[in-house]
Amino acid sequence: xxxxxxxxxxxxxxxxxxxxxxxxxxxxxxxxxxxxxxxxxxxxxxxxxxxxxxxxxxxxxxxxxxxxxxxxxxxxxxxxxxxxxxxxxxxxxxxxx
Amino acid sequence: xxxxxxxxxxxxxxxxxxxxxxxxxxxxxxxxxxxxxxxxxxxxxxxxxxxxxxxxxxxxxxxxxxxxxxxxxxxxxxxxxxxxxxxxxxxxxxxxxxxxxxxxxxxxxxxxxxxxxxxxxxxxxxxxxxxxxxxxxxxxxxxxxxxxxxxxxxxxxxxxxxxxxxxxxxxxxxxxxxxxxxxxxxxxxxxxxxxxxxxxxxxxxxxxxxxxxxxxxxxxxxxxxxxxxxxxxxxxxxxxxxxxxxxxxxxxxxxxxxxxxxxxxxxxxxxxxxxxxxxxxxxxxxxxxxxxxxxxxxxxxxxxxxxxxxxxxxxxxxxxxxxxxxxxxxxxxxxxxxxxxxxxxxxxxxxxxxxxxxxxxxxxxxxxxxxxxxxxxxxxxxxxxxxxxxxxxxxxxxxxxxxxxxxxxxxxxxxxxxxxxxxxxxxxxxxxxxxxxxxxxxxxxxxxxxxxxxxxxxxxxxxxxxxxxxxxxxxxxxxxxxxxxxxxxxxxxxxx
Numbered sequence: 001x002x003x004x005x006x007x008x009x010x011x012x013x014x015x016x017x018x019x020x021x022x023x024x025x026x027x028x029x030x031x032x033x034x035x036x037x038x039x040x041x042x043x044x045x046x047x048x049x050x051x052x053x054x055x056x057x058x059x060x061x062x063x064x065x066x067x068x069x070x071x072x073x074x075x076x077x078x079x080x081x082x083x084x085x086x087x088x089x090x091x092x093x094x095x096x097x
Numbered sequence: 098x099x100x101x102x103x104x105x106x107x108x109x110x111x112x113x114x115x116x117x118x119x120x121x122x123x124x125x126x127x128x129x130x131x132x133x134x135x136x137x138x139x140x141x142x143x144x145x146x147x148x149x150x151x152x153x154x155x156x157x158x159x160x161x162x163x164x165x166x167x168x169x170x171x172x173x174x175x176x177x178x179x180x181x182x183x184x185x186x187x188x189x190x191x192x193x194x195x196x197x198x199x200x201x202x203x204x205x206x207x208x209x210x211x212x213x214x215x216x217x218x219x220x221x222x223x224x225x226x227x228x229x230x231x232x233x234x235x236x237x238x239x240x241x242x243x244x245x246x247x248x249x250x251x252x253x254x255x256x257x258x259x260x261x262x263x264x265x266x267x268x269x270x271x272x273x274x275x276x277x278x279x280x281x282x283x284x285x286x287x288x289x290x291x292x293x294x295x296x297x298x299x300x301x302x303x304x305x306x307x308x309x310x311x312x313x314x315x316x317x318x319x320x321x322x323x324x325x326x327x328x329x330x331x332x333x334x335x336x337x338x339x340x341x342x343x344x345x346x347x348x349x350x351x352x353x354x355x356x357x358x359x360x361x362x363x364x365x366x367x368x369x370x371x372x373x374x375x376x377x378x379x380x381x382x383x384x385x386x387x388x389x390x391x392x393x394x395x396x397x398x399x400x401x402x403x404x405x406x407x408x409x410x411x412x413x414x415x416x417x418x419x420x421x422x423x424x425x426x427x428x429x430x431x432x433x434x435x436x437x438x439x440x441x442x443x444x445x446x447x448x449x450x451x452x453x454x455x456x457x458x459x460x461x462x463x464x465x466x467x468x469x470x471x472x473x474x475x476x477x478x479x480x481x482x483x484x485x486x487x488x489x490x491x492x493x494x495x496x497x498x499x500x501x502x503x504x505x506x507x508x509x510x511x512x513x514x515x516x517x518x519x520x521x522x523x524x525x526x527x528x529x530x531x532x533x534x535x536x537x538x539x540x541x542x543x544x545x546x547x548x549x550x551x552x553x554x555x556x557x558x559x560x561x562x563x564x565x566x567x568x569x570x571x572x573x574x575x576x577x578x579x580x581x582x583x584x585x586x587x588x589x590x591x592x593x
Contacts, residue, residue, distance in 0.1 A: 002304075002311035009300040016296050023153040024289070028135050030149050037148045037369060041207040044374035050196045053382035058189055058334070060389060064396070065181045065332035068321035071310065074393045075303035077386030082299040084383045085160070085292065089153030092372075 005075050012082045019089030030095040098313075098323050100401040103422040109430065114260025115270060117431060121297075121438050122274025125290045125446075132282035132289055140474045140588050143283030144454040145213055146367045150288055155368040155376035157292025160384050162360050162447030163195055164298055165244070166440040167251040172388035173416035176395025177403075179339040180324070180331030184392040186344030191388060194351035196381035199374050201356065201520050202365040206373045209581040213458040213588065215362040215516070220463070221584055222519050222576065223527040232534055233516070234459045236508040237359040237451070243505045244360070244448040245488035251413075252441035253492070258414060259421050259434060268492050271441065276485040279446040280478055284367055287443075287450040294439035301432035302390050305420060308429050309397060323400035331399055346550040349558060353509040357516060360451040391436075394419050449481045456480035462587050473588070507545075510554060511537035514562035522565075523575040529568025537561035 060077065063070035137143055150158070168191070175183035205218060212218055216234040223229040252271055257264035278286060310316050324331045355361050368376050394416045398408075405411065408418040420433040457477045461468050468476070515533045519525045537560040545553025 002307040005303050005307040009304050013296065013300050016300075019153055020157075020292060020296075023151055023292075026151055027149065027154070027285075031136050031147065039210055039370055041203050041370050041373060044199075044203070044378075046196070046199055046374055046378045050193075050199070050378060050381065053196075053385060054189060054193050057192060057385040057389065058185060060385075061181055061185045061188060061392075062334045064393070065334065068317035071317040071321065071393050071396065072307065074386060074390035075307045078299045078303040078306075078390040081160070081383040081386045082296055084379060085153065085157045085295055085299075088156040088379060089151070092151045092153055 001072050005072075005079065008076075008079050009082075012079050012086070016082050016086035019086035023089040023092065026092055026095055033095060035095070098319065098401045100403060100407070102424065103401070103403075103407070103418070104424070106421060106427070106430065108427050109260050109421065111260050111262045113431070114256050114262045114267070114434075117434050117438060118256065118267070118270050118274055121435065121442060122277060125274075125286075125442065126278040126281075128290055128293070129278035129281040129286040132285045136285045137282050139470060140457055140477050141586070142285065143474065143477055144450070144457050144588065145363070146284045146288065148367055148369065150284075150364070150368045152369075152372040152376060154288045154292050155364065155372055156379045156383065157295045158288035158443075158447065159195065159361070159364055159376060159380035160387075161291030161294045161298070161439075161443035162287075163191075163355075163380070163384055164295070164387055164440045165251075165444050166248045166255070166437050167413070168388060169298070169302075169391055169437055169440045170251065170255070170413045170416050172392040173394040173398070173419075174412045175343075176392040177398040177415045178395075178412055179336060179342070180328070180399065181334050182330070182336035182339035182344075184389065184395065185334040186339050186347060188385060188388045188392065190344075190348035190351045192381040192385040194355045194381075195384060196378055197352055198355050198361055198365070198377045201517065202373050202377055204520055204578065206365055206370055208578040209584055210370065211584060211586040212366050212581075213363070213454050214359055216359070216455065216459045217587065218581070219516075219519065219530075220459075221581055223530060226527045226531070228531045229527055230459070230463075232508075232531065233512065234455060236357060236505075236512050237455055237459075239505040240354075240358055240509055241360070241448045241452045241455075241484060242488050242491075243502065245445050245484060246492050248441045248444045249488060250492050252437060254414075255417050255437050256434070258409065259417060259430070265493055268489060272445070272485050272489045275442050275445045276449070276482050279449045279481050279485075283453055283478070283481070284363065284450045287446045288364075288367075291443040291447055294443035297439035298387060298436050301436050302387065305425070305429055305433045305436070306390050306393050308425055309394060309419060309423055312423050312425060313397065313400075320396050320400040324396050327399050327402065331396075341551060343550075346554045349510060349513075349554050350506065353513040357509040357512045358451075359455055360447050363451045363454050391416060397423075445485070449484055452484040453477045453480050458587050503542075507538050507542050507557070508534075510557045511541065511561050514558055515565050518562070518565045518569075520578075522569060523577070524569035524572065525565055525576070526568055526572050526574065528572070529565040532568060533561040533564035536564050
C-alpha cells in the first residue's frame with residue numbers, strides 16, 4: 001500500500017502542478033486584460049453535497065473501527081484532496097482574449 | 098506491541114531544521130517576488146487581489162489557512178487520547194465550519210459586492226455605529242494575532258523537538274521567513290503560497306502515514322488488534338465522554354473560528370463572485386481527509402501503549418514523536434516536518450493578509466480617509482510586519498497566553514450569533530447586536546469559569562442570540578441588505 005500511495009502521490013502532484021500553472025496563467029492574463037469582474041453570485045445548490053461530505057467523513061472514521069483496511073482510507077483520501085484542488089483549476093473558465 | 102521500536106534519530110541536526118524552515122521561506126519568497134511583479138500594483142491588489150481569485154486558488158488557499166499547524170498535530174493527539182471518537186469530534190465539525198460560511202458568504206457578496214472586511218459590513222449595517230464596528234474590528238484583530246502566535250508556538254515546539262533547535266530561535270527564524278515573503282505580495286502571495294502549501298500538506302501526509310504503517314510489523318491489522326485490545330471503546334466513534342469532554346465545545350468554537358474570522362471574509366470578497374459558493378463547499382469537503390489521514394498516527398500511539406511521559410509530557414507531540422522515532426528514513430521525517438511548516442506558514446500568511454485588509458479599510462480609511470494611496474499602500478504592507486512582530490514578542494516573552502486565548506474565545510463566541518443574525522435577519526439592530534455581545538461576555542464568561550466549557554459556551558451563544566432576538570422583536574424595524582449594493586469600493590484601484 002505504501003508503494004501505491006507513493007506512486008499515486010507523484011501522479012497527483014504532477015496533476016496539481018499542471019492545474020496550478022494553468023491558474024497562474026489565467027490570473028496573469030485576466031489582470032493584464034483588466035476586464036471587470038462578472039459581479040453575479042449564481043444560485044448554487046450545495047446542501048446535498050455538503051451533507052454528503054459530512055456524513056462520508058463520519059463513515060470513513062467509523063469504518064476504521066470496523067476494518068483495519070479502512071485505516072488507509074485517510075492517506076488515500078488526502079491524495080483526493082490534492083487531486084481535487086488540481087481539478088478546481090481545470091474547472092475555471094479561460095479568460096477571454 | 099513493543100515500544101522499544103521507538104528511538105531518536107541522530108541525523109536530525111539543527112542545520113537540517115534551519116534548512117527546512119529557510120528553504121520553504123526562500124521558495125515562497127521567490128514566488129512572492131513574481132506575484133508582486135505581475136499582479137500587485139496598489140493597495141486594492143494587495144488586500145483583495147482585485148477580486149480575481151479563481152476557483153482553484155480559492156479552494157487551495159481556504160484549505161491552507163484552515164489547516165493550522167496545531168490542527169495537523171491535534172488530529173493525532175485527539176485520536177491518541179479518545180480513540181476514534183476523538184478523531185470523529187475533531188474532524189466532523191472542522192469541515193462543516195468551512196461549509197457553514199456558504200450562505201453568509203453568498204448573501205454578503207451578492208448584497209455588498211464591493212466589500213473588504215466583515216467589520217466594514219457591520220459599519221454600514223448598523224448606521225456607522227462606532228461601538229458595533231469597534232467590537233468587531235477588535236475581535237478580528239485579536240483572532241488574527243492569536244492565529245499567528247498559536248501557529249508560531251506550535252511550529253517552534255515541533256522544530257525544536259525534532260531538530261534540537263532552541264525554540265526561541267526557531268520562533269524568530271519561522272516568523273522572519275513568513276513575514277519576508279508575505280510583505281511583498283499581500284493576498285495574492287497568500288493564496289498562491291497557500292495553495293502550494295495544500296499540496297505540501299496532503300501528498301507528504303499520505304506518504305508519511307502509509308510509511309509509518311508499513312514500518313510496523315503486522316501493519317494495520319496489528320495496530321487495529323492492539324488498539325481494540327487496549328480498550329474496545331477506542332474503536333468506537335460513539336463515546337459520550339469525548340463529546341462532552343471537548344467535542345461539542347469544539348464544534349461551536351470552530352463555527353466561531355470561521356464565521357468570526359476576517360481571514361475567511363477576505364476570501365469571500367476576493368474570490369470571483371461566481372465561485373464564492375463552490376469555493377467554500379469544495380474547501381470544506383476536501384479539508385476532511387487531511388485530519389483523518391494524520392489522525393491515524395494516534396492509533397499507532399495507542400497500539401504501542403505510549404504514555405505522555407514517553408513523548409515529553411504533551412500529547413500534541415504524539416504525531417511528531419511517532420514519525421521521528423519509529424525508524425523512517427530521513428527524507429520521510431523531513432516530509433512530515435514540511436507538512437507542519439507548510440500548515441504553519443500558510444495560516445500565518447493568510448492571517449497577515451487579513452490583518453492588512455483590516456488596517457487599510459477599518460483603521461486607516463475609516464479614521465484617516467484623506468490618506469493618499471501611496472501612503473496607504475506602505476502602511477498596509479507594514480501592518481503585515483506589525484502583526485507578526487507583536488505575536489512573536491508575546492511568544493518570546495514566555496507569557497502564559499491563556500488570557501489572550503480566553504479573551505479571543507469570549508469575543509468570537511459572543512460575536513457568532515449576533516453576526517449571523519445581522520446577515521440573515523433584517524430586524525437585527527445595533528442595540529441588540531452590541532447588547533448581545535456585551536451581555537454574553539459579562540454573564541456568559543463567569544458561567545464559563547464556574548460551570549466549565551460546555552455549559553459556558555452554550556450560555557454565551559444563548560445569551561448573545563436571545564438578546565439580539567428580543568431587541569429585534571421590540572424595535573420592529575427592518576434593514577434592507579440590498580441597500581448595501583450602493584456602498585462603493587473603499588480602496589478602489591487608482592486609474593492607470
